[in-house]
Amino acid sequence: MHKKIIIGAASILLSLSAAAEIETPSKYNLTQGVTDTSQQVYDLHMIILYICIVIGIVVFGAMFYSIINHRKSKGAVAAQFHESTKVEIIWTVIPFVILIAMAIPATSVLIDMEDSSKSDITIKITGSQWKWHYQYFDHDFGFYSLLTTPQQQIQNYSHSTNIEPKGENYLLEVDRELVLPIGKKIRFLITADDVIHSWWVPAFAVKQDANPGFINEAWTRINEPGIYRGQCAELCGKDHGFMPIVVRVLEQKDYDIWLQQQLQQVASAKKAAEQALASTLTMAESMTLGEQVYLTRCAACHQVNGAGIPGAFPALKGSAIALGDITKHIDIVANGKPASAMQAFSKQLTAKELAAVVTYERNAWGNDTGDVVQVTNVNLTEAK
Numbered sequence: 001m002h003k004k005i006i007i008g009a010a011s012i013l014l015s016l017s018a019a020a021e022i023e024t025p026s027k028y029n030l031t032q033g034v035t036d037t038s039q040q041v042y043d044l045h046m047i048i049l050y051i052c053i054v055i056g057i058v059v060f061g062a063m064f065y066s067i068i069n070h071r072k073s074k075g076a077v078a079a080q081f082h083e084s085t086k087v088e089i090i091w092t093v094i095p096f097v098i099l100i101a102m103a104i105p106a107t108s109v110l111i112d113m114e115d116s117s118k119s120d121i122t123i124k125i126t127g128s129q130w131k132w133h134y135q136y137f138d139h140d141f142g143f144y145s146l147l148t149t150p151q152q153q154i155q156n157y158s159h160s161t162n163i164e165p166k167g168e169n170y171l172l173e174v175d176r177e178l179v180l181p182i183g184k185k186i187r188f189l190i191t192a193d194d195v196i197h198s199w200w201v202p203a204f205a206v207k208q209d210a211n212p213g214f215i216n217e218a219w220t221r222i223n224e225p226g227i228y229r230g231q232c233a234e235l236c237g238k239d240h241g242f243m244p245i246v247v248r249v250l251e252q253k254d255y256d257i258w259l260q261q262q263l264q265q266v267a268s269a270k271k272a273a274e275q276a277l278a279s280t281l282t283m284a285e286s287m288t289l290g291e292q293v294y295l296t297r298c299a300a301c302h303q304v305n306g307a308g309i310p311g312a313f314p315a316l317k318g319s320a321i322a323l324g325d326i327t328k329h330i331d332i333v334a335n336g337k338p339a340s341a342m343q344a345f346s347k348q349l350t351a352k353e354l355a356a357v358v359t360y361e362r363n364a365w366g367n368d369t370g371d372v373v374q375v376t377n378v379n380l381t382e383a384k
Contacts, residue, residue: 018338031202034224034249038205040109048102055098113205116219116381119187121180127190127210129230130239130300141266143346145174146296146337147242149305154242171241172229175296181255182225188218193343195237200247201230209234225249228319235339237323238312239300269350276352276375283359283372290360293353301341305364313341317365326371330358330378351378
């Protein structure tokens with residue numbers, strides 16, 4: 001009987017292993033990913049799953065066989081013995097061997113996942129409520145990546161007058177993607193500005209916590225070009241679900257072209273910032289640009305209508321900040337407010353965008369102060 005169980009279990013394990021080679025992706029299982037590490041993690045997961053299945057079949061098979069064939073109604077009489085050294089040794093040694101057999105490949109994969117040395121590219125990832133900042137250390141430039149799912153989709157409830165069906169990549173689309181080349185070892189330095197976040201891209205088998213004041217490391221080497229999506233995997237606050245990750249992976253030649261374009265844009269942005277100092281914004285220009293900035297950066301907390309969220313985020317409509325001293329208003333937008341969820345936007349927005357969004361907040365929702373903040377006002381405030 002024992003031989004039959006062992007032979008049957010071995011046959012099942014071989015069948016499952018063969019099936020794994022032709023397995024198609026399933027929404028109920030781990031993704032195989034596009035990196036060597038993700039494939040190793042997947043294979044390790046499947047091997048241990050099969051071992052657990054075989055153990056379950058053997059244990060429950062023996063249990064049900066005993067229940068059926070050794071029940072009292074068939075006249076079975078329980079054996080009387082106090083202990084068995086042989087049985088004690090068997091049920092101690094077998095689990096120990098199984099655990100060692102699983103621990104050796106698991107340890108090897110974990111050690112490989114932690115080895116970020118000899119990298120080709122280093123990227124610092126900073127999480128903040130509720131966006132990601134990517135900084136390319138090797139080329140000294142960076143950018144913020146924000147959710148772009150329309151509010152009409154997010155607020156798609158039955159009594160809404162402006163319903164829009166949810167898109168294919170609902171809550172998994174951003175304004176600027178992290179762009180990486182294939183075949184290069186990419187080292188990630190992951191941290192946070194405010195609370196704990198977690199940078200997670202399943203296709204890369206990368207999931208690393210972003211802790212304020214600490215830098216955690218991870219790495220990847222991607223084998224296939226394409227677009228890969230992930231999310232913040234830590235409950236980081238009210239809008240935790242609105243913090244997606246989108247990575248575009250390019251062939252090396254295409255990545256080089258993209259990189260040159262980014263460096264040119266950085267140079268152009270610096271030149272535009274210098275020119276903006278001499279320009280004067282009209283009310284119409286400020287309100288148009290300010291509304292765009294507000295909807296992407298401020299509406300999550302203060303709401304589209306400026307009403308805020310009572311007890312969590314203050315209203316701007318009719319508030320003392322929006323109707324009061326301009327300098328204080330600019331200062332809190334540019335430099336944030338300590339010990340609160342109000343972030344500093346001086347490094348996230350240009351001086352022109354800062355001026356425009358303050359103008360918008362002072363003239364939207366019936367505030368109507370008539371104030372038009374200029375770039376020079378923002379620069380004077382930042383210099384303090």
